[in-house]
Amino acid sequence: MSTTTTALEDLVRAVRPGGADDDPAAVLAAGAWTALVEPGDGVAGALVATLGAVDALDALRRNAPPSPNPEVRRAFERWAPRVDDGAFARAFRNAAQLGARLLLPGDPDWPGGLADLGLHAPLALWALAPSGPLPALGRSVALVGARSSTAYGDRVTTDAACGLVDRGFGVVSGGAIGIDGVAHRAALASGGLTVAVLAGGLDRLYPAQHVELLHRIARQGVVLSEMPCGARPMAERFLKRNRIIAALSRATVVVEAGARSGATNTAGHAAQLGRPLGAVPGSVYSATSAGTHVLVRDYGAVLVRDAADMAELARDPDEAVMLDGLEALEAPQDLHERRVLEVLAKRPRTVLDLAARAGLSVADTGAALGMLSLGGSAVEGPGGWSRP
């Protein structure tokens, strides 16, 4: 399938409804980057921040890494197989057919909270939303939790989402079955703003049971993804997606979660971003409250009972959650964490530096740092990451 430049520029205009002043090459390059990298790729973040999307893409096309850093070289090797103008064009065409738009970091309606993700912020976001500027997401709470939610968790979520909407908050979640879905539905039913952040492309709505719900959210709220049309929702992308849920929201509340669930991963992102973290208590015999109890006991999450507590948690954006405990309560679970822990020093080191020393990708290093940070074994300061 071939696409002329002119047709491509039409597609660019289609996904940038308010973008009269756009440089089409910049939009195309930003969209291409969403197809080139996996979510949260800090090397891409650094490269695009330094060169801009167009020159960064040009360097990649010429296989000319702008730095001798081996991690940059490895990143170029990782990205090169995805340089495919046909695939970029398909991503734009499918987005245009869906009525999706492409949000760029410089846009007035680019969510400000994403800036806290630094080099791990999405390079662009694909969005399904009513026409006009994207609603402001600055006053939102993330309600997340187990896919295998209980009647109790569903009831808490419903009451919380409705109460948050009544208090003028948007409800951000991940579109999954269980707590996520209940949160979205209750926010919609209350006439409030709800935002679903997906792990795959907007033409791959997932899960199948929620296709109708996601269409409704697209009509009344916002559906977002940092992945382009065509991208499958894969396990790693769900985990990375969680950082966007946390960054979009003033506070993240875990309603129900197993001891090791994706929701506690989102909680880890919230804590890492210094955003307030809340957890709803429940029966000590409920497997789906085991995770929330751990968050309160061991990770400094605030026990929240209802929408009033959650609104209080979200009220002051400067109020950071202090992570309790200076040592990891559990040994690092996987090789990446152990390797990053070994190269962490008292003196701060950048993620790039640590990744190079650990022999890991920047993304894996960032993920490992996130988990280590959650356990108190790594802290981020002005000069980078260090041991506490």
Add this chain to the structure above:
Amino acid sequence: MSTTTTALEDLVRAVRPGGADDDPAAVLAAGAWTALVEPGDGVAGALVATLGAVDALDALRRNAPPSPNPEVRRAFERWAPRVDDGAFARAFRNAAQLGARLLLPGDPDWPGGLADLGLHAPLALWALAPSGPLPALGRSVALVGARSSTAYGDRVTTDAACGLVDRGFGVVSGGAIGIDGVAHRAALASGGLTVAVLAGGLDRLYPAQHVELLHRIARQGVVLSEMPCGARPMAERFLKRNRIIAALSRATVVVEAGARSGATNTAGHAAQLGRPLGAVPGSVYSATSAGTHVLVRDYGAVLVRDAADMAELARDPDEAVMLDGLEALEAPQDLHERRVLEVLAKRPRTVLDLAARAGLSVADTGAALGMLSLGGSAVEGPGGWSRP
């Protein structure tokens, strides 16, 4: 009814089975003081600590306050109507008939944890227990909670008490229906030590539904009261009794409690004593978990899920609970607290001084200080109490 001195000395020996070296006058005076004062009377504590029970009683009989302090004078006026040798003799006789004994602060088996109560420690304790020295109570956890417990709270309490016994802990509680009773029964069923601290005399076992249970505890554990035989269990005595439950235990755990319950009063005593405080989470819709959630959210209680968590909480007796929040979350509820708050200054003042300024008894002042302290409006330092 008259009682000769010789008969009295027989009664003294009866309630002091191991007390061959006792001075009968000292035992009699200590027992008399339990009948003279209401629990936690700090003026009595100071007087007996200064003069000894015998000389303090003698000063009272002669109406010769050893200090011009108006609070001491008021205390003498308060105690004088209860100077009644017939009543003292009846208290000893009834105790002897029950097989109760009188524990004195100098005894080898006097519970060491009570020392932290300072001048508010009991002047003596009446005990029903198997013969021989009182079992050591130094490794105990207080399990307390709502009289109107739910099936959930009863189950948590049963599992916790059994698990604590398995880990070598005694279980202290208040003998009430609801959580207290379940805690005692489960500890007994596990073959462990359990201690019931009552608000009235040992001949007035209360509540009526628990007379048989309390008899079983007396045979297999310990039933304690700072009140002599004949004393009715009155509301104020229940609240003051709670300080003994907290002081006997390395940690206090509230399993279920309404928003304003006696169990949270016990929790306040534990926090005031610097003892670890735990609270069990539950449904946010359960009225009997409302109090435990408040303790976790607002008073720094540790969320505990099971006996393992409670044992961990009780492990290190030096680990004090830091009370969160420097300002009271609620305005002082009653006149006493308001009056004490008014006379608290930046400069520390003694309880006696504050009581005199507030026009309250030392006991009421102490109780008000306890509540104010729980809310963060009063702090105790080397020189006494002050505003934070």
